[in-house]
Amino acid sequence: MATAAVTTRSTTRSRSTRAGHTTRATRTRMARIGVIIGLVLGAIFAAGPVLWMLSSSFKSNTEIFELPPRLVTDSFSFDAYITILTTPETVRFFLNSYVVAGTVTLLTLLVAIQAAYAFSRFEFRGKRVLNVVIISVQAVPPITLLIPYFGLVVALKLYNTYPGLILTYMVFTLPYAIIMMTGYFNTLPRELDEAVRMDGAGSMTALWRILVPISVPGIVSVGIYTFMIAWNEYLFALTLTRTNDMRTVPIGIQLLMGQHSYEWNQIMAMSILGSIPVLILFLVLQRYFISGLTAGSVKS
Numbered sequence: 001m002a003t004a005a006v007t008t009r010s011t012t013r014s015r016s017t018r019a020g021h022t023t024r025a026t027r028t029r030m031a032r033i034g035v036i037i038g039l040v041l042g043a044i045f046a047a048g049p050v051l052w053m054l055s056s057s058f059k060s061n062t063e064i065f066e067l068p069p070r071l072v073t074d075s076f077s078f079d080a081y082i083t084i085l086t087t088p089e090t091v092r093f094f095l096n097s098y099v100v101a102g103t104v105t106l107l108t109l110l111v112a113i114q115a116a117y118a119f120s121r122f123e124f125r126g127k128r129v130l131n132v133v134i135i136s137v138q139a140v141p142p143i144t145l146l147i148p149y150f151g152l153v154v155a156l157k158l159y160n161t162y163p164g165l166i167l168t169y170m171v172f173t174l175p176y177a178i179i180m181m182t183g184y185f186n187t188l189p190r191e192l193d194e195a196v197r198m199d200g201a202g203s204m205t206a207l208w209r210i211l212v213p214i215s216v217p218g219i220v221s222v223g224i225y226t227f228m229i230a231w232n233e234y235l236f237a238l239t240l241t242r243t244n245d246m247r248t249v250p251i252g253i254q255l256l257m258g259q260h261s262y263e264w265n266q267i268m269a270m271s272i273l274g275s276i277p278v279l280i281l282f283l284v285l286q287r288y289f290i291s292g293l294t295a296g297s298v299k300s
Contacts, residue, residue, distance in 0.1 A: 057081065057268035064264050080269035089244055090270065093252030097274075099162060100248060101230035104169045108177050108226045109219060111170075116181030117207050121193060137175045145171075146239055153240055160242040168236050173226045180225075184218030185211065220285045228278050249274040 055071045056064045057080050063073050084090050119127065149168055150159075158164030188211060196206040212219070234250040241247050244255070253270050256263045 053268045053271055057265055057272050059265055061262075061264050080263075080265040081273070083266055084269050084273060090252055092245055093247060093249050094273070096162075096246060097231055097248040098277075100165050100169070101227050103162070103166050104173060104230040105223050105227045107166065108170055108173045109223055112174060112177035112181050112222065113212065113215075113219070114207070115174075115178045116185050117203075117211065119178070119182045120185035121190070121203070134175045134178055137171070138179075142172060142235060146235065149236065150239055159240060160246050162246075164240050165237060165246075165248075168240060169230045169233060173229050177222045177226060180222050181215075181218060184215055188214065224278075224281050224285060227281060231274075231278060 051071065058076050058078065059073055060075065060077070060079075063070075063075065118124070119131070149171075153159050153164045153168065156164075158167070192210050193203070193206040196210055197203075201209075231248075232250060233248075234254075237248045237251050238254075241251070244252075247255075249270065253267055253274070256267045256270065
């Protein structure tokens with residue numbers, strides 16, 4: 001009798017254990033399914049507008065608003081892209097964006113690398129104050145500076161010029177770039193600099209010959225972010241330019257919205273073309289970009 005009771009209890013425990021494992025496995029499976037469903041819905045929500053924009057760029061204006069809406073129509077056409085790429089005015093918008101965004105990126109990196117090296121490696125009077133100023137600039141809404149910058153640019157005779165846009169954009173790109181590059185340089189051992197100085201070289205040699213080559217991920221991530229800011233900026237590009245030969249892609253898209261009609265297919269086509277440079281940069285330099293963003297968060 002006792003043996004039978006023990007056997008019964010063992011069997012019951014075994015069944016309970018199996019049931020518990022089954023329940024946990026079921027919960028884990030359901031949780032994974034829920035996560036997958038959530039990710040799919042999120043992807044649809046994020047990619048849906050982009051797919052619709054791409055689809056609309058190959059339609060006529062009337063087909064964009066037809067009901068029920070269709071992602072692909074029978075009259076698939078490249079007319080909107082041909083119009084954008086063969087109109088000198090719109091081509092000029094792209095040229096201006098490349099000149100401004102590329103110059104801002106190069107100058108920002110050049111200044112930020114040297115400033116970050118100074119903040120990371122040296123102690124000097126006013127260092128804390130400068131750090132506070134740099135961080136404070138990041139906290140100021142750009143729109144509050146619009147009127148003062150307009151007056152300053154006009155007074156310096158930089159209105160409707162490349163230098164006016166470039167210098168203005170750098171005010172907003174430099175603080176982030178300096179903060180990120182300082183964090184990245186802080187992860188690099190100081191022994192590298194000291195070894196170079198022991199060989200008789202100076203600080204600039206240590207920076208450009210040693211630190212910069214091994215800081216490519218951080219430099220790339222800062223460069224991509226800077227390029228994106230300059231490429232997509234709208235408010236100052238609209239305010240600080242007057243003629244179409246100086247305006248950039250975001251302003252060019254807005255100019256396609258006429259008083260009586262909107263060229264929706266051309267707006268979508270120009271938006272797609274305007275997104276391609278940033279997309280290519282990110283895809284080509286993706287591994288540097290991700291590693292550069294995470295490197296500055298850990299101090300060795």
